[in-house]
Each structure stands twice: as C-alpha cells, then as structure tokens.
Amino acid sequence: MQIKQIAQMAGVAPSTVSRVINRSGYVSAEVRARVEEVVRRTGYVPNNIAKSLKAKRSHTIGIVVPRIASEALARQIESAARVCRKRDYAMLLTSSNEKASNETACLEMLVRRQTDGVIIMSSGVTAPLRAQVAALQIPVVITGQQVDDLCCVVHDEMTILRELTASLLLRGYRDPAFLNVELEDDSVRHRRFAGFSQALRDAHLPLQPGRVAFGGFTVEEGCDAMKELWTACGPHPDAVIAATDRSAVGAMQYLKSIGVAIPDECAVAGIGNHQLSRVVQPELTTVDYYFEEVGATAANLLLDALEQGGRPQGIHFMRYTILERKST
Numbered sequence: 001m002q003i004k005q006i007a008q009m010a011g012v013a014p015s016t017v018s019r020v021i022n023r024s025g026y027v028s029a030e031v032r033a034r035v036e037e038v039v040r041r042t043g044y045v046p047n048n049i050a051k052s053l054k055a056k057r058s059h060t061i062g063i064v065v066p067r068i069a070s071e072a073l074a075r076q077i078e079s080a081a082r083v084c085r086k087r088d089y090a091m092l093l094t095s096s097n098e099k100a101s102n103e104t105a106c107l108e109m110l111v112r113r114q115t116d117g118v119i120i121m122s123s124g125v126t127a128p129l130r131a132q133v134a135a136l137q138i139p140v141v142i143t144g145q146q147v148d149d150l151c152c153v154v155h156d157e158m159t160i161l162r163e164l165t166a167s168l169l170l171r172g173y174r175d176p177a178f179l180n181v182e183l184e185d186d187s188v189r190h191r192r193f194a195g196f197s198q199a200l201r202d203a204h205l206p207l208q209p210g211r212v213a214f215g216g217f218t219v220e221e222g223c224d225a226m227k228e229l230w231t232a233c234g235p236h237p238d239a240v241i242a243a244t245d246r247s248a249v250g251a252m253q254y255l256k257s258i259g260v261a262i263p264d265e266c267a268v269a270g271i272g273n274h275q276l277s278r279v280v281q282p283e284l285t286t287v288d289y290y291f292e293e294v295g296a297t298a299a300n301l302l303l304d305a306l307e308q309g310g311r312p313q314g315i316h317f318m319r320y321t322i323l324e325r326k327s328t
Helices: 003-010 014-022 029-042 048-055 071-086 100-112 127-135 157-170 186-202 219-230 245-257 291-308
Strands: 060-065 090-095 117-121 140-143 152-154 176-181 212-215 239-242 267-269 286-288 315-317 321-323
Touching: 003 014, 003 029, 014 029, 060 071, 060 100, 060 291, 071 090, 071 117, 071 291, 090 100, 100 117, 100 127, 117 291, 140 291, 152 291, 157 176, 157 186, 157 239, 157 267, 157 321, 176 186, 176 219, 176 245, 212 219, 219 239, 219 245, 239 245, 245 267
Parallel strands: 060 090, 060 117, 117 140, 140 152, 152 315, 176 212, 176 239, 239 267
Antiparallel strands: 286 321
C-alpha cells in the first residue's frame, strides 16, 4: 500500500494524505476524518525508513548507561523513554559496564547506527570521551556529571552533601564518618565527599582519622565498608553518611548485626531515595533526586536541539529534597 493509493481511496491529493499523516499544514476536519478512516481501514503504516533517509534523520536517540542494575538510572531511562514516545522518537540503550573505556566504544556504536543524538548517563567524563563528544556532528547531553563545556543535567552534589551533613551536625552529631565509592566518579566520589568535608569545616570540626571507607554501590559492599570503618582503631563515629542509599542500607545491616542501635548509638544517612530507604527499619534519612525529572529534562533538551538544528548547551541543576527519617 502506497500513499498514492490512500489518496485515491480518500478522494484527495497525495500531498493532503502526507499532511494528515505527518500532522503538518492545514487540512479541514472533514477531509482529515476521511483520510484517517482509509488509513485505519487499510492498516496503512508509513515507511519511516524512507522518510528518515529523505530527511537524513533516523528519529532515534541513543542512551549510554554505566550499568543496567540501578534504580536511579532505570528511573531516568523510563522518563526519557516517555518523552521519546510522546515526541515520536525511538531509543537505543547500551551499557558501558562501569568501564570508562567502554563509553567511547558505546558512543561509536550509536553513531554507526545513525542515531540523531545521544544521552550519556555517565559515571565519569574522561578526556577521550570529552574529545569524542566535541568532535561529533550530533548533539549530546550528559547526565550525572558536570562538565563545563558540555550540556549537562546534574545535581549540585557539593551543596547537597554540605546541607545533609549540616543537618546531622545540627542534631548534635559531632563525629561523622563517610562511606565513599571506589569508582573514580567525579560527582559521587569527589563532589559528595567535598560537600561532606566542607560542612565539617563550616562547623570547625576536624575529620577524624579512620572516618572514611571505600566500597561499591551494592548493599553487600556497603556492609563490608561499614565493618572496615567500625572495626578500625579508636572511638566509633556517632553518624555515618553513605554516598549511596544501597551502601547506607548495607551499613545499617552491619550495625544491627553487631547490636548497634540506630540512631541512638550511630545515625545513618544515604543519598538517592532508593526504594530500600523506605522499607528498612528504621527508615533511612536520604536525599530525593527526582531522577524522573533528570531523564525527562535530558531528553527534552536533546530533542529540542535536534528540532531546532542546534546543540544543547548549559549546566542544568535539578531540584532535590532532603528527607529526614528515623535513621538520624
């Protein structure tokens, strides 16, 4: 079935059918209804591949993620997908498996697949990736990492951790510790720790020796890091802030396993408002990052740039809320 046949059956010109299908230009309500009825009755599907070749557009965007098993990333991806569906774009997803060297390969693959643009949900923008993005002819939006000369959708990690730490200090905790991540992630590892440290300096409190441990993003790794921190020589910390909610839940598991009362003997806080934070006991104090808004904002910035023929620009800081719960 071709567009000319649809036009003949509806008694209109092929250009009129094209305007109806593409929702472009004026068509009277009566003619539009007649064309749509023929399309419905025949089951006609436009040849999007041919349209893409003609327009030199695939109406597909690529998304690069560091890992699939992440609630935060899943929430971003789903909201980006909703924006794409609403705006008639398809989506290709690829994972770098938390290896920075794989991100450049993922990006190359998406370019070969002729995606119109790419969202990189990155765990770290390396110099090679930065150079690759700058050389591309297609628009790119980064989420999760702040790079001054690229379009980024981020949270102000330093400010957030400064406020979260300060809220614990105001509650009377004077010797907090920090569970960091081993991965060289600028936003999670470095900026969050910088905010934690700044809050201590603001309160004229030292960071005591042995108050930082490194782990991963999982509950098990958080448990191991908390054990390392708690069994180190010297007095125990009176509070612990973990760089992620799952590592915070792991810290709580370890403390409860050795009979430490939370928060009476040690308060615990995390970041991300993971679903686990609402079901552990006591409920975990955390920060809600509204990840759905991150994904939707990144997708809209990318698609707006595509449709306007430009490149997305600027650092876009997203809102957040500190959720003080019973763990502190």
